[in-house]
Amino acid sequence: MSDRYIDFANSSLGHRLVAAIGLPSPVRLERWQAGRLRPVEGALLIGGGLLAAKVLAFANKLTDAIYSYGPEPLVAPAWIPGHGPKLKAVVFDASQLQHTDQLKQLREFFQPLLKNLDHSAHLVILGRAPESLADPFAASAQRALEGFGRSLAKELRNGGTLQLLYVGDGAEDQLEGALRFFLSPKSAYVSGQVIRLGACATHVQDWTRPLAGRKALVTGAARGIGASIAETLARDGAEILLLDVPQAKADLDALAARLGGRSIALDICAEDAATQLVEQLPDGIDIVVHNAGITRDKTLANMTPEYWDAVLAVNLNAPQVLTKTLLDSGTLHDNGRVVLLASISGIAGNRGQTNYAASKAGLIGLAQAWAPLLGERGISINAVAPGFIETQMTAHIPFALREAGRRMSSLGQGGLPQDVAEAVAWLSQPGSGAVSGQALRVCGQSLLGA
Ligand SMILES: NC(=O)c1ccc[n+]([C@@H]2O[C@H](COP(=O)([O-])OP(=O)(O)OC[C@H]3O[C@@H](n4cnc5c(N)ncnc54)[C@H](O)[C@@H]3O)[C@@H](O)[C@H]2O)c1
Incomplete structure (x- = not known):
């Protein structure tokens, strides 16, 4: 069944009317089309701690346009707020945040991006599962990511989504598969989710046919x-x-x-x-x-x-x-x-x-x-x-x-x-x-x- 309200809200008259009376204004979500190869069609911004470097290692398989942002720039062109391109995808590694005062890095990283997101942008925060950490303050900081992420997901406009991935020890080599899903239109209708990744011995051999032979x-x-x-x-x-x-x-x-x-x-x-x-x-x-x-x-x-x-x-x-x-x-x-x-x-x-x-x-x-x-x-x-x-x-x-x-x-x-x-x-x-x-x-x- 078609959703006529979306058609109306995205027409030129409907768009103005909906904005004027403060009604919800859902956008048409971008979805994966047959024949598409790249998970991210546009700029991917990567920042944060050590896992960001792991993501950078395979980021060129996700898109051609890779940027870094933050106090410790990675080996990628720096993204400059107001000058860099609109962002289609963002990965922030927050796994190194261990104290309450370090949580401000979340605000510092994400705030400048929010007015520079492209249509249907997909954001991912990486962390470490709180239950895996011995230090209660570190566990508390990592759990804070959940409240932050779920709230920011609710503030995104224009079809944007955000997820939190807790990356377990030995799970780093499965990040590519997870990001191919969560940074692409394949996850168009998934937002505010918290997923735990663990180690897995089997890998996808061919990303164009990941289920071949199954x-x-x-x-x-x-x-x-x-x-x-x-x-x-x-x-x-x-x-x-x-x-x-x-x-x-x-x-x-x-x-x-x-x-x-x-x-x-x-x-x-x-x-x-x-x-x-x-x-x-x-x-x-x-x-x-x-x-x-x-x-x-x-x-x-x-x-x-x-x-x-x-x-x-x-x-x-x-x-x-x-x-x-x-x-x-x-x-x-x-x-x-x-x-x-x-x-x-x-x-x-x-x-x-x-x-x-x-x-x-x-x-x-x-x-x-x-x-x-x-x-x-x-x-x-x-x-x-x-x-x-x-x-x-x-x-x-x-x-x-x-x-x-x-x-x-x-x-x-x-x-x-x-x-x-x-x-x-x-x-x-x-x-x-x-x-x-x-x-x-x-x-x-x-x-x-x-
Ligand atoms: N549509 C939604 O919004 C929604 C939301 C949440 C969960 N789900 C779940 O997703 C699944 C699919 O939902 P849908 O909307 O496509 O439902 P649907 O009714 O359109 O299709 C269900 C299919 O299951 C088959 N089926 C039912 N009983 C069966 C039986 N005893 N043996 C074999 N086949 C049987 C039906 O013949 C039908 O083809 C369901 O489990 C549903 O509970 C759907």
């Missing part, structure tokens, strides 16, 4: 977000298996044919679904995306047992049972990637969705609990929590609620299925074993549960 299963792939995930994983080189209910077979077959993949018509709640799936995957699988999901909304007072059971069965029980069977049977290969489609309802709660929110929160808990165990086999498991995404599911929401869902975020609009798909594709990469047990929100920094 087999991926996507459930609920016949339409909406699942179809977009299947397309994006195929674009990135994966061999795709698309699964959906038998009733959706025609759409599923058509998409599978278009993507050169294979379709599996199966209800994931069928009693023998796990056995059937293992039989269909004799050569095993590298990536499993549990996207199939349903809503059956009612307030708890009116919730029928059927509504409750259906949602918990599809959204939570099936991903648990299927993943366990794929693991126990050895079907899911070592260094595999599991991605669970959660929801910000599972983080914030939502009126009328006790069943849905319970199922989605359960998925986040599953990722957290399973990650350390699966890590022994190099397998990562993460949740992606979409906010308001423009799909058939959200087209059915009553108008006023739909409008509220769209506007109550820093980016002031709903996301597209492609935005969720890009996040899933990044978490599916060989190097993204650096992230596990985490929930990545794709919600335009929604105010809900923030």
Whole structure:
């Protein structure tokens, strides 16, 4: 469903009217287009501590236009406020900040940039996870980055986003993959997120096809977000298996044919679904995306047992049972990637969705609990929590609620299925074993549960 308000707010009359009466003025976000090669099309500014030098070492693979800024300039042309180009991407390494008085470096670095950001600029702060630091003051300073970053993300205009990446020991060599995502339009609808990177032994070999040689299963792939995930994983080189209910077979077959993949018509709640799936995957699988999901909304007072059971069965029980069977049977290969489609309802709660929110929160808990165990086999498991995404599911929401869902975020609009798909594709990469047990929100920094 198209968002007519964005069209209006970006027309010449609408733009003036919206500004005059102080209404939200969401911009059209820049998104990744087929055929694009460079993550950053424009100037990339790098500054801060030792990790900045690590970023500089591969920055020429992100863009041609690299600048440095700050008291200790790096080996890159200095960016001069008011004279340098508009900035499309910014990386600030704040990992060396250990005391309260050093936090002023955040203000000193970012303040001059804010009026010089290009449309849809992507900003990243690098730090060290507070829980990894022995010194309480250093841990406090690193935790301060979270409050700073989430607030600055809310102040950005013109489609800008900001994330904080806590870089663990040995995770430095996975920074490139993370920045290729977070500095590019692939993360157009992700903002205000805090992600922890750990060490990961596997790496992407070819950035034009980061999933080459990997087999991926996507459930609920016949339409909406699942179809977009299947397309994006195929674009990135994966061999795709698309699964959906038998009733959706025609759409599923058509998409599978278009993507050169294979379709599996199966209800994931069928009693023998796990056995059937293992039989269909004799050569095993590298990536499993549990996207199939349903809503059956009612307030708890009116919730029928059927509504409750259906949602918990599809959204939570099936991903648990299927993943366990794929693991126990050895079907899911070592260094595999599991991605669970959660929801910000599972983080914030939502009126009328006790069943849905319970199922989605359960998925986040599953990722957290399973990650350390699966890590022994190099397998990562993460949740992606979409906010308001423009799909058939959200087209059915009553108008006023739909409008509220769209506007109550820093980016002031709903996301597209492609935005969720890009996040899933990044978490599916060989190097993204650096992230596990985490929930990545794709919600335009929604105010809900923030
Ligand atoms: N659309 C949003 O705004 C939004 C927000 C947060 C989370 N999500 C989650 O993202 C996922 C995809 O959402 P969507 O909007 O594309 O939904 P959708 O309803 O458009 O698509 C869901 C797909 O899952 C399939 N499916 C349902 N039950 C199944 C079963 N038992 N076995 C196999 N396949 C089954 C459906 O046939 C359908 O093709 C869901 O898990 C949803 O909860 C969506």
